[in-house]
Amino acid sequence: MWLELIAVFWLLFGLFFYSTGVTGTIRLPDAYARLHASGKVGTMGLLGILLGVGFLVPGSFAKLILLGLFVTLTAPVASHAIAQADKTYSQRQVVARDSSISGKGAQEEIEETEEVEPVKE
Amino acid sequence: MTESLLIQIFTNLTLIVLVGLLIPASYRVITGPRVADRMLGVDMITTLLIGIIVMLSVVSQQSLLVDVALAVAALSFIGTLAVARFVGEGRVF
Numbered sequence: 374m375w376l377e378l379i380a381v382f383w384l385l386f387g388l389f390f391y392s393t394g395v396t397g398t399i400r401l402p403d404a405y406a407r408l409h410a411s412g413k414v415g416t417m418g419l420l421g422i423l424l425g426v427g428f429l430v431p432g433s434f435a436k437l438i439l440l441g442l443f444v445t446l447t448a449p450v451a452s453h454a455i456a457q458a459d460k461t462y463s464q465r466q467v468v469a470r471d472s473s474i475s476g477k478g479a480q481e482e483i484e485e486t487e488e489v490e491p492v493k494e
Numbered sequence: 495m496t497e498s499l500l501i502q503i504f505t506n507l508t509l510i511v512l513v514g515l516l517i518p519a520s521y522r523v524i525t526g527p528r529v530a531d532r533m534l535g536v537d538m539i540t541t542l543l544i545g546i547i548v549m550l551s552v553v554s555q556q557s558l559l560v561d562v563a564l565a566v567a568a569l570s571f572i573g574t575l576a577v578a579r580f581v582g583e584g585r586v587f
Contacts (some may be wrong), residue, residue: 384508388508395515407522411534422512447571452534456572460530462530
């Protein structure tokens with residue numbers, strides 16, 4: 374009985390963090406801020422769900438721990454890869470636009486250009 | 495394995511809420527203004543999908559689905575890295 378109550382608590386914990394992560398993914402203003410929501414809060418929700426299921430089904434506790442460790446290790450790497458891809462993509466867009474306007478590659482203007490598109494409300 | 499009525503109702507409700515959370519997560523994939531928004535939306539959807547598969551293994555009482563969740567986690571990580579490299583550098587390999 375107490376194990377089930379602990380499992381219900383951790384499942385509610387995971388649901389709360391999942392809902393917060395999805396809400397942040399929708400409502401935050403910038404791509405990097407949304408990355409913060411989906412990378413960390415979603416992983417926390419998954420860890421809560423995994424702990425709750427581990428208390429419910431003790432037979433597969435080791436595999437759930439392995440899954441939690443794997444997701445905890447790989448989610449920051451994926452978020453970093455997405456952020457770096459967005460940065461490189463924006464710089465490539467800026468270089469293509471400037472070279473199409475002025476006819477020569479504006480390599481020295483990369484450092485002082487910021488976002489390509491305005492931030493959506 | 496016999497579970498009590500509270501656990502049955504609660505695990506089914508959790509599964510329903512997790513599947514319902516897929517809809518606002520796919521909103522960011524559809525109307526993301528940039529490529530990074532769509533990529534992180536797909537990342538969020540796969541994180542939700544791992545939780546859905548694990549909850550489905552509790553509801554349908556098949557512990558084989560945890561291995562499926564492990565495979566989905568590994569493949570989503572590889573896929574996210576490949577798409578990020580393709581968007582960033584213009585090529586995968």
